[in-house]
Amino acid sequence: MHLAELQTRMQRMLLSGGGPDPALLALLADTPEQHERRLAVYRNNVRHALLSVLEAAFPVVEQLVGVECFTATALTFIAEHPPHRPVLYAYGVDFPGFLTEFQPLVELPWLADVARLEWARNEALFAAEAEPLAPDQLASIPADKLAGLQLQLHPATQLLESSWPVHAIWAAHQPGGGPLEAVDLQQAETVMVWRQAGTVRQRLLTPGEFALLAACVKQSPLAEAVEAAIQQEPAFDLRIVLARWLNEDVLERPIMTLLTSQTCGGSSP
């Protein structure tokens, strides 16, 4: 048997957990009664490695359904969606979508959105570095250029809109969090996850904040984005919100040349 076929057969046997493969077993040394025990070491290693990655990325989902249920669910996911890159920080991106469709857990309709929130935290942890936008940089932009300015979210900043109170559910599962029973499950939430000084943070957004940030993601100019925010939240105050975001490092410093040309353009006669 060629090596490629051997590796394909071994992959099937390790992931699917199906019946024994006589063609593969015929290749093994040692006596037949040893084969299953020896293969089981590899099967356990594969499952344990991938299960650990999902447990680390989705700790609140695991608390919500219990370790036993999480393990069974994750093993089904692993068999159906094994990784295709040897870089495991990115493994699990499809797990929230899988939970949406996973029949045994349909009675927990908010579970997939809690998983999305946990994945957003994972994305924020490993996102690229970038300089956050600083107040003096924003102040240096001439007033007549502000309306056309396109604010950039920092690469680590993630937005999440959910029909469920995902932030409250998540918070109830942190050390010192309140009881889950106190969470109003009818409450929709919009959440921002970002990274500040190497730590992943998250908080609820007001409707205006969410509308403005979502417009920034779509590269809308600031004037249009503010209009969208006021539509959602009549009392929206851009100055207060911007000051808070700058303090939180959720925006990215624009590329220097862009900022310089804007500044020069403003000061030229």
Added chain:
Amino acid sequence: MFDLRNRTALPAQAGIGLRHPHLPEFLAAPQPAAWLEIHSENYLAPGGPRLGALERLRGDYPLSCHGVGLSLGSAAGLDAAHLARLRYLYDRLEPEAISEHLAWSTAPDGTFLADLLPLPYTDEALAIAAANIERAQQALGRRLLVENPSTYLRFQQADWDEAGFLSELVRCTGCGLLLDVNNLYVSAVNHGSDPQAVLNALPLTAVGEIHIAGHARVATSWGELLIDDHGSPVAGPVWALLAATLRLTGPCPVLMEWDTNIPELPVLLAEAERAEGYLREITGASG
């Protein structure tokens, strides 16, 4: 007395595998570790605090980058995107040594199995592994150290034993050997071989780095099976094999690995200090 041509730029002292739980202690104060090794795949994300911490520590410790995902034994060849990611990391960190395993993890359809799976030691597998190692060394712009694996099963089809297979790879590709003494012991016990005989058959002049770690022992219907779990102190027979190895190789960088049930940093450093003791014996004997 010893052939030092194949040594890496790592110091011939005991280092430790740097793991996430110990990052804060390393960032807070210098630690008595002669050098550090990381798992390359843990630092391939675009950014974040772990990569930031490693870049800060890099200036203070010699560094070895140990890949666990390149899959040198893949029949379908190597993943070009993964090679490019590793090259980018290695160019940023400029490690004193880089290494991979004699094993496969990626199946022909691209599925990554997250484990170091065994190869049949056939002429076909030798040609595949040699071509993959040559491509990796070219793409990474560096010489690879290739590690002998822990194995739990063997294939009937075999043109070589493991030591002969590794010797051929060293000869054909110019790669070095990362001699994992614990793996050697685990595999020898699991397959009923004599560890000392395996050691003697390896291309020891190509050893650029040595690994030690703990293993677990499970009872089976036919006897004991050793599991390379890196989850405990180094076992007595492995210390003895390390001493025997160093007598043959001479002074060499030795790394203490601990990956499951990771203990407090002082426990890990104490294991490294014990390895340092074996190195001092050799230096004393040869000096």
